[in-house]
Amino acid sequence: MCWGSIEGNFQKNLTDIRIAIAGDLHGSWSQDDLDLLLELNPDGVLFVGDLSDGDLRIVRGINKISIPTSVVLGNHDRGRDGSGNVLQAQLDLLGEKNCSWNLSKWSLKELSVVGARPCSGGGGFFLTPEVKSVFGDVSLDESVFRIVSAAKSAPLDLPLLILAHSGPVGLGSEASSLCGRDWKLPSMDWGDKDLGIAIDQIRKFRVPELVVFGHTHHQLRIGGNRTRKTFAQDLWGTSYLNAACVPRRGIDSAGENLCHFSWVEFSNNKLVHVSHRWFRNDASIAYKEVLLNQEN
Template sequence: MTSQKTNSKNLKIAVVGDVHDQWEEEDGIALKHLGIDLVLFVGDFGNESVEVVRAIACLDIPKAAVMGNHDAWYTATEWGRKKCPYDRTKEDWVQQQLDLLGESQIGYGKLDFPDLNLTVVGGRPFSWGGPEWKYSDFYQQWYGVTSFEESTTRIVSAVKSAAYQTIIFIGHNGPTGLGDRPEDPCGKDWHPIGGDFGDPDLAEAISQTITTGKIIPLVTFGHMHHSLRHTKKEPRKRIFRSPEGIVYLNAASVPRIVEHGSHKQRNFSIVLLEDGVVSQVSLVWVGKDFSIVYEEILYQKPTLVVQNA
């Protein structure tokens, strides 16, 4: 039975952008220091980096994750299989990653969080982005999915099985519809430059979810790194707020760990959820003593202006 109760608890959610092999024990400690209620991973842990995934799977904080295109780097394409560093007849690093994450890996699935009164739904796992259906053999073999339409159906099916009215979507790549400039959240910033490189199946699934009356405060993803290839004059646009009030967050701040002298700083995207609505989004950098050394406010909920008659 679906819970109709509104989400009245104030929550602090961390979104970990594309990891690309940058995950350390200190990251888990930092999340504890930040007082995180829920941590969301948007994929690209590394190139089928089983040990990175193993470390993240051990994280003792409520979590959900989707896999990125790099997480099937040696499996999904012919050229990747040719570069594969392990014996594919004896090992399967994609399956090992999925086994390690267990129920917290929610690509084409969902995870209900009773203590938080919300459900997190995963978009298409291992997404590469863009308007063409790629990795067709891979998706047929692993998921029995052969098209964007079938992919949308899988995501919507997960929504329909959600226990709660409040739905947070996570994907490796964001949905189409957030702009076609190269600087937009899912904009294509390599040659030929420009164009919406979002996932059409995720966009359609969100659209269908809106019509069911579910509450969607947040859609978060990565894949398209904040630092742009074609210009250093501006970063990628990280936030988009839809007319329905849904906040879309690109969390792919890469590299997510940088060295400052003898010390390291690590970044997390922090989302504050108040009464089921996103009130603030920031990008924080945590220093050696796990304190925030820099915070960039990316979004704050608009305040209502009451006009006198």
Template sequence: MPQPRSTRIAVIGDIHNHWNAQDHLALKSLNADLALFVGDFGNEAVEVVRQISTLDLPIATTFGNHDAWYTATPWGRKRCPYDRDKEDWVKQQMALLDHADTGYRHQDFDTVSVVGGRPFSWGGPEWRFTDFYGEWFGVHNFEESAQRIQEAANAAAHDTLIFLGHNGPTGLGKEPEDTCGKDWRPIGGDYGDPDLAAAIAAVKASGKSVPLVAFGHMHHSLRHTKEVQRTRLCIENGTVYLNAACVPRIMDTEIGTQRNFSVVTLQENQVTEVNLVWVDEGLAIASTECLYTTMKVTEHSASV
């Protein structure tokens, strides 16, 4: 009997300026059918984004809070290192990745469509940066934001959807160690995006399949303790929620530099395996941590 067709997806967590030609080679060595970038390329890091825009494999991207670091906040605008009358780094980034960007948009691939959540998200239960979102996207609150995400999903070519966000949705736990839990003082609370959660619920209620929601932002390494790491993966009603923010994603070891990726296998429109992998300088996989398989859920997974 022929095996069901599978799709191999590489998810790249928060880059924070750490990307070069070796990362390109490491990504290609994984033989992924699709690569998802969760944002935070750097502090409006146009040159990093330019490198990623030239990748010669199918990609879908979103932007994180650091990608509008000098634009979205009064604090950042005061520290802007460039002349706004002459250039706009946010606009440059968006132009470079226009072919791959999913913020309030969708990208269609062979068997799935990738739908983006709110771009440039800082996370949390309070609506922030109304001027920024109003000017750039015509969005002024969570309700309008959720509607924009739903519209992107409704316009997608496929009924099997992957949601891609910088931050994950609300509903994945309130403890600081949870997938989107607040790990700075005061510790605790759900810091997910309410608009993304609302949009996913509405899309699933319409009958579309959502096997995977991929995001970053909330780093695996916690601020309040080094005894444990953040829960990287949880499952709810057949949907795998993957936090790919392994930061720093490049690690120097005794045997050389290694680069981190999350690798997801999608088969018959369901996630069958998720691994956290480190690729060495020789482009071999140096280590693999299984976060999920259809045979078992590891200690790093949690049912919600």
């Protein structure tokens, strides 16, 4: 469990937009999560994929969320069903909550969310049989075009957030990098090539405020008890957040049952706060790791 180090009580900050981000669930979503989310009452909630291995009960649980919600599915969500039926069933249930390759249709009008390629496993660009069965044999260039086109359809006067399962290439090649391969040697950049190219092209007409993703878990699999870097900013002012704290639920040394959400806040169309938060069941903060906190 990747706890932060700052304790405190939960207080709403007086910012314009507050977004909760659920990292890779891997089947960990229940009524307790829904109750906690409703108590926190953010303005919106994002899911970075790997909800489960195709368990429709998880998707039905997400559909109970009344808060504006956007979802991109991950590689595990394919369900190891080459026909694509399991994947399609999840997409059908999610409906407009799914924003893969599109501008999100969520009701939160103060923030534009563009979804990247669905079911990515990182490592450049690759479509599995399940994805091809549902979406067709989409090329790298076509994937880039879809992401960029979605960004072009977003209002220029609102902040732009890109939601992906795997982050883009270019964030480092160490195992501990945001998208670093940590499950076998040699370590390398395991980001998505199409997303990296798309971000470069989007910068020609606007700068995305934030790119949110998961896939590469915070706890490293090799190299001892280490965690990866989870936040970065580039020279153009775009921030990158890896939300994949896995498992999301656990018990700390004090015996507290805790649940993780990443948390971002925007004020006057600017990203002003990013943190990882571990909440108690009463929605108070047990631990908080602040990654960005700046005056507007």
